[in-house]
Amino acid sequence: MxxxxxxxxxxxxxxxxxxxxxxxxxxxxxxxxxxxxxxxxxxxxxxxxxxxxxxxxxxxxxxxxxxxxxxxxxxxxxxxxxxxxxxxxxxxxxxxxxxxxxxxxxxxxxxxxxxxxxxxxxxxxxxxxxxxxxxxxxxxxxxxxxxxxxxxxxxxxxxxxxxxxxxxxxxxxxxxxxxxxxxxxxxxxxxxxxxxxxxxxxxxxxxxxxxxxxTALNSIDTFEIEIEGVQAHGAMPWTGVDATLVAAETVIALQQLVARNIDLTRGMGVITIGKLVAGETANVMAGRASMLGTMRTNNMAIRERMLERLPQVVEGTALASGAKASVRIADSYPVTVxxxxxxxxxxxxxxxxxxxxxxxxxxxxxxxxxxxxxxxxxxxxxxxxxxxxxxxxxxxxxxxxxxxxxxxxxxxxxxxxxxxxxxxxxxx
Missing domain, CATH: 3.40.630.10 (Zn peptidases)
Known part of the structure; x- marks a missing residue:
């Protein structure tokens, strides 16, 4: 050696x-x-x-x-x-x-x-x-x-x-x-x-x-979220489950994940939704929505915590509105130290x-x-x-x-x- x-x-x-x-x-x-x-x-x-x-x-x-x-x-x-x-x-x-x-x-x-x-x-x-x-x-x-x-x-x-x-x-x-x-x-x-x-x-x-x-570079985890609601007439939202609204609530909830679940004295975490797709036209409430996003951090313990909480937050937010959600996480890069x-x-x-x-x-x-x-x-x-x-x-x-x-x-x-x-x- x-x-x-x-x-x-x-x-x-x-x-x-x-x-x-x-x-x-x-x-x-x-x-x-x-x-x-x-x-x-x-x-x-x-x-x-x-x-x-x-x-x-x-x-x-x-x-x-x-x-x-x-x-x-x-x-x-x-x-x-x-x-x-x-x-x-x-x-x-x-x-x-x-x-x-x-x-x-x-x-x-x-x-x-x-x-x-x-x-x-x-x-x-x-x-x-x-x-x-x-x-x-x-x-x-x-x-x-x-x-x-x-x-x-x-x-x-x-x-x-x-x-x-x-x-x-x-x-x-x-x-x-x-x-x-x-x-x-x-x-x-x-x-x-x-x-x-x-x-x-x-x-x-x-x-x-x-x-x-x-630590020279952050980790990255790329994820895809699929939300399944119930499509309905735009004038009668109570007859369905609005996937667009659930998607919007999910975006906000993911920011709260960072703000309320991460010990920021140990490092940082960032979640960004870069793509959100929902609906087809003005008068039809969307029954499905999909999102693509990234999660980055400069601390491996924080990364593990965020990976643990991400699906819980997404699935829980959807469940609270009567929708279903799934999360898939692609091959990712650890922190470069x-x-x-x-x-x-x-x-x-x-x-x-x-x-x-x-x-x-x-x-x-x-x-x-x-x-x-x-x-x-x-x-x-x-x-x-x-x-x-x-x-x-x-x-x-x-x-x-x-x-x-x-x-x-x-x-x-x-x-x-x-x-x-x-x-x-x-x-x-």
């Missing part, structure tokens, strides 16, 4: 500055290729093949396409015999969003999401994640003798979730890419001792790397490698399946700023206008390299 000591922090190698500077044009070209050719979760076949071809071209020792249920994953291994492996992860899937940036390399792609045709684009920055990790792989492969350990490059599909089957309707068990890789034995097969990941972020200065020593010691050490290491790394106290409200790696081994998930100086309120991640500063990727490449260059110190 290796142990990292404060006095064993590495110094940036002499070749780093020139290597990253010379590579930036290629990093940008890679990013633009993937940006123009996005693919949805678990359908990233062309993305997979392109990544694998690049890794082989760079001289990465082992390149594997597909791992367990993650059929579109790519795993690259550098220095397989050295041991003390560190995993570097990039997610590779896109979003079902129409891009409106007007960029020359903007996506015009179409795809299918749960069987429905949709626009597809990289409006979360995963194109940059792929490019940064590929460039880091290229540089590390060119200087492999200087790399003190095994490096596992993990190009992971379906961080945004499976796009092939609706999670509430499927009979088979499609997993997010992170969960599929972890449950498939990735950590054990390659002897990975630590994992690192980077996500580009709008509204953070370009090149700044934010790291949280602790950075290893605090490793996170603080990473800040120091990144600074030595020329990255403007800063510690922040609070994480981000979004969620990530990087959480599955962090449950297995000490891990650090970092946030890389992409807003140029002078830009205020840039379009955020998932916006159809998301347009991150490409020059920020140089810091991401440095961070990947820094994360694997610590000397291996064997515990006596």
């Amino acid at each position: 290796s142990e990292i000591h404060q006095d064993a922090l590495p110094t940036a190698p002499e070749w780093l500055e020139a290597a990253v500077a010379d590579e930036l044009a290629n990093t940008i070209a890679l990013r633009r290729h993937f940006h123009a050719n996005p693919e949805l979760g678990n359908q990233e076949t062309k993305t997979r093949d392109y990544i694998a071809a690049e890794l082989r071209k760079y001289g990465v020792d082992e390149v594997v396409t597909g791992f367990g249920e993650a059929h579109t994953a790519v795993i690259g291994v550098l220095n397989p015999g050295k041991g003390h492996a560190v995993g570097l992860r990039a997610d590779i899937d896109a979003l079902p969003v129409k891009e409106n940036t007007g960029l020359a390399f903007a996506s015009c792609a179409r795809g299918t999401m749960w069987g429905r045709e949709t626009d597809v684009s990289h409006m979360c920055g995963h194109d940059m994640h792929i490019a940064m990790l590929l460039s880091a792989a290229r540089i590390l492969a060119a200087h492999k003798d200087d790399v003190p350990r095994t490096v596992v490059f993990v190009f992971q599909p379906a961080e945004e979730g499976d796009s092939i089957e609706n999670p509430f309707e499927r009979e088979t068990r499609k997993l997010s890419g992170g969960r599929a890789l972890v449950e498939g034995g990735l950590i054990e097969q390659y002897g990975i001792e630590q994992m690192f990941g980077i996500h580009v972020m709008a509204r953070v200065p370009t090149g700044t790397m934010q790291i949280v020593p602790g 950075n290893n605090a010691e490793l996170a603080r050490e990473s800040i120091q290491v990144l600074r030595r490698f020329g990255v403007d790394a800063v510690e922040i106290e609070k994480g981000v409200g979004a969620s990530e399946d990087f959480s599955y790696y962090a449950q297995k081994v000490p891990s650090v998930y970092m946030f890389l700023g992409t807003d140029p100086e002078g830009v205020v309120n840039a379009p955020n991640n998932h916006s159809d206008m998301f347009n991150p500063d490409e020059s920020a990727m140089a810091a991401g490449v440095r961070a990947h390299i820094a994360s694997v260059m610590r000397p291996v110190v064997t515990k006596a």
Whole structure:
């Protein structure tokens, strides 16, 4: 088992500055290729093949396409015999969003999401994640003798979730890419001792790397609620059970769940109903209603309490009005918790490698399946700023206008390299 000591922090190698500077044009070209050719979760076949071809071209020792249920994953291994492996992860899937940036390399792609045709684009920055990790792989492969350990490059599909089957309707068990890789034995097969990941972020200065020593991202649980009332004439509501009214009462009751059931001194909880569908026309009282929502928290005990109370509140609210209700919860992501010691050490290491790394106290409200790696081994998930100086309120991640500063990727490449260059110190 290796142990990292404060006095064993590495110094940036002499070749780093020139290597990253010379590579930036290629990093940008890679990013633009993937940006123009996005693919949805678990359908990233062309993305997979392109990544694998690049890794082989760079001289990465082992390149594997597909791992367990993650059929579109790519795993690259550098220095397989050295041991003390560190995993570097990039997610590779896109979003079902129409891009409106007007960029020359903007996506015009179409795809299918749960069987429905949709626009597809990289409006979360995963194109940059792929490019940064590929460039880091290229540089590390060119200087492999200087790399003190095994490096596992993990190009992971379906961080945004499976796009092939609706999670509430499927009979088979499609997993997010992170969960599929972890449950498939990735950590054990390659002897990975630590994992690192980077996500580009709008509204953070370009090149700044934010790291949280602790909870970095919330959990997410996506749920579907079906309410069954009794359809009736709109002029005679007493002859039926109004599913629309029950749905409205349910939305309010779920907010009370957070306000009155959660110990907010231990963390936070948020329940959002993003979709509510009921009724067909003005003069018919709806007999059915359906809702889609998400539940997020930064504390696993709070999450368990909310998962316990959610169906009780929904079913009880419906019962009080004479209706019936059911709740289905899709595969979800736990809280992403950075290893605090490793996170603080990473800040120091990144600074030595020329990255403007800063510690922040609070994480981000979004969620990530990087959480599955962090449950297995000490891990650090970092946030890389992409807003140029002078830009205020840039379009955020998932916006159809998301347009991150490409020059920020140089810091991401440095961070990947820094994360694997610590000397291996064997515990006596």
